[in-house]
Amino acid sequence: MHLIRSSALTIIFALVPTFLPAQEVEGVRLGLRYQPEYQPGLVVLPFAGAADQGRVLEPVRGIIRQDLDFSDRFEMLEAGVGVAVDDSVNLDLWNERGADWVLQGELGPDPAGGSQLRLVLHDAVYGTIRGDETFLLPAQGDPTFRMSVHAVSDEIVRWATGEAGAAATRIAFVLEGRGSKELFVIDYDGENVQQLTNDGSIALSPAWSPEAGRIAYTSYRSGSPLLYERDLGAGRDRLISDRDGVNITPAYSPDGGTIAFATSVAGNTEVATYNRDENCCLEQHTRGRRFDSLSPSYSPDGRQFAFVSNRLGEPHIYIMTVGGGEPRLLSDYSYGGRGYNTSPDWAPTGRQIAYHGRVDGQMQIIVADLETDRRRLLTAEGSNEDPSWAPDGRHVVFASRDREGGGLYIVDSVSGRVRPLLRGAGYGLPDWSPVLERAGPGQ
């Protein structure tokens, strides 16, 4: 009974205080309420199209409509049956039906074989046009078709909200098979699964490079946990680190020139960086005295990183400046409280860090706000781990163990809305890609 639904638009998550264990510290504010947010209504009208575009009309409209829904920025309205596909749009009527935004689309042929998609976003409240552009789409059979439509959706979100959506993205993850773990990627909407490794070994911790052309990860295929970088275009791996002990938990710097990871130094696991451009220069950033440091995640300006350390005897999240300085404790610590906080991911928008921590005996996704120094729960049901931010700094993908049998889920950190990405056992360590494609105007 952690969820109170007060209205269709307002979802408030709150942990009932009596359900918290007695040792919860005063002043720790897990389970903050989501801001009840008004979601403007949006309707996607049936698209108009030339005769030869008939087969593409509904697929394109369907992808766009779902992307806008998954953006969690709008309350999606049904266009309804018998709505005339017309040049003129009755904005007043749609406004009366609750629409703040009305999206109108028209598909025409493109000489190159694809389509030209003209989209007009009407502001139904003020009766103005918020966006009007024509986009080039590849043919429906083209492997880039869906991603191109996603990129258009992201642009529509930008027209309406000023911030682009995160639909033109993919998510890398690990799937456990019979005694092995292999690496996969999937589109953010659950389409187009692709297997990256197939060697019957253990692959772990995929991390996208900022330009999305590469994925760093750990594999045991040589016998020990070594760090590799997969070139997604060429489909080839190169070895990044094969030091004795562990070579784990990679993360790219925002400029893509450096890979931070964790490796064994004098009996401890330490955060180190590797200059991938010059293929050299291992640099050690943490110094443990009988404790470990791992799982680095860079701040968007690349000047700091969040990481995990057990210097207090149990794992917690810390922040430190690249190149030195004293680490600062971020997660909640109470002496003897048996805290357990790991797997930080710094939001690309900079203000927040997501991680998972033990709450009431279960792992939950927690977001720490760096400006207010407050923490709130994104999940309260089942056991949830390994959060990764979407490039919109709003959505978070995570692995759940017992929610509906487990799988990968996406939560909107603003509204609290959760949707499944992949259901089933054995999914883990998701990493959300940067934006893979931006929509440009056609012609």
Added chain:
Amino acid sequence: MKLRLAVALALVVFAIAGCSRNTPEAAPAPVASNNDADAAARARADSIAAAELARRQAEERALQQQMARAQEILSSVVLFAYDSDELDPEAEERLRTKAAILRANPTLELRVEGHADERGSTEYNLALGQRRAESIRSFLAGYGITENRLATISYGKERPTVMGSSESAWRQNRRGEFAVTAGEISAIPPEVR
């Protein structure tokens, strides 16, 4: 082993009894007496050889058993407490015996594998498994085993030995494992005898 010894003893007793029973009949004829003496000597020699063989077999068997025991001790797991790399007295005792075997067999090399239970995050458990392996390696180093004979690897929580989410499964999965990567046991230290 005891059975073998008993059989050997019985053989000796039987041979002696056989000798004494033959003695009165053989007395009159010197030639026969010579023959009897030869036969007695042969019987004695045979019985000594049989006893010797039995003893050697018993020794061999004992050695084999000690080898097997040493092998078992060498590859026996060491268990850890939750989120800990500390060795308890039982683990230390086991490691001291392992160290003795390693000292007696200088060509032996081991891979020490650190494992964790399923609780906690995949990534943190990799570091924890490594720490457990390192903890074992440095303890053995303290008993004179050079670190280059001991490779370490962490499997985190990726290779449980027992499936399930019970206290018992967790306990058995928080472990250090040992695999011989070079050499073999040829000498048995007193600690294993």
